[in-house]
Every structure is written in C-alpha cells, then in structure tokens.
Amino acid sequence: MFDAETTALLRAVLDEVCENVSRHETTARTHVASKILEAATRGETAMSNQKQVGRRALGERP
Structure with missing residues (x-):
C-alpha cells in the first residue's frame, strides 16, 4: 500500500481530474x-x- 502522503496526493488528483464528473x-x-x-x-x-x-483516463472512460 501507499503511505499517507501518497494516498492524499492520489485522492487530490482524482478529485481535481473528476471535478466536473458527478459523484x-x-x-x-x-x-x-x-x-x-x-x-x-x-x-x-x-x-x-x-x-x-487521470485526464487521459477521463477521456477514454467507458
């Protein structure tokens, strides 16, 4: 698993990349x-x- 700092970074990236995607x-x-x-x-x-x-994945999302 990842340390707390890396986990927080990954969560922040997900939130930023998906800011216009409904939860x-x-x-x-x-x-x-x-x-x-x-x-x-x-x-x-x-x-x-x-x-x-993340942005690339958002562009190819199913």
Missing part, C-alpha cells in the same frame, strides 16, 4: 481511479504525471 458517475470515477492507482504502482507518483494519467 454518481461511479463507473467513470472508478476508471480514472484505477488508472491513477496503476500509474502509482509503477512508481509514477509525481502530481503532474498523475494528473496527466
């Missing part, structure tokens, strides 16, 4: 979250990289 659109938010987590697992934890991953 009721769980499929889209879950897709973005999973892509952000995949990137973090590969060691991509810089906020700028995470935002890019």
Whole structure:
C-alpha cells in the first residue's frame, strides 16, 4: 500500500481530474481511479504525471 502522503496526493488528483464528473458517475470515477492507482504502482507518483494519467483516463472512460 501507499503511505499517507501518497494516498492524499492520489485522492487530490482524482478529485481535481473528476471535478466536473458527478459523484454518481461511479463507473467513470472508478476508471480514472484505477488508472491513477496503476500509474502509482509503477512508481509514477509525481502530481503532474498523475494528473496527466487521470485526464487521459477521463477521456477514454467507458
């Protein structure tokens, strides 16, 4: 798992990337979250990289 600081960063990125996505659109938010987590697992934890991953995932959401 990730430390508290990284977890907070990932949550902030998800919230920012999905700021215009309704909290009721769980499929889209879950897709973005999973892509952000995949990137973090590969060691991509810089906020700028995470935002890019999140925005790309938002564009390809199911």
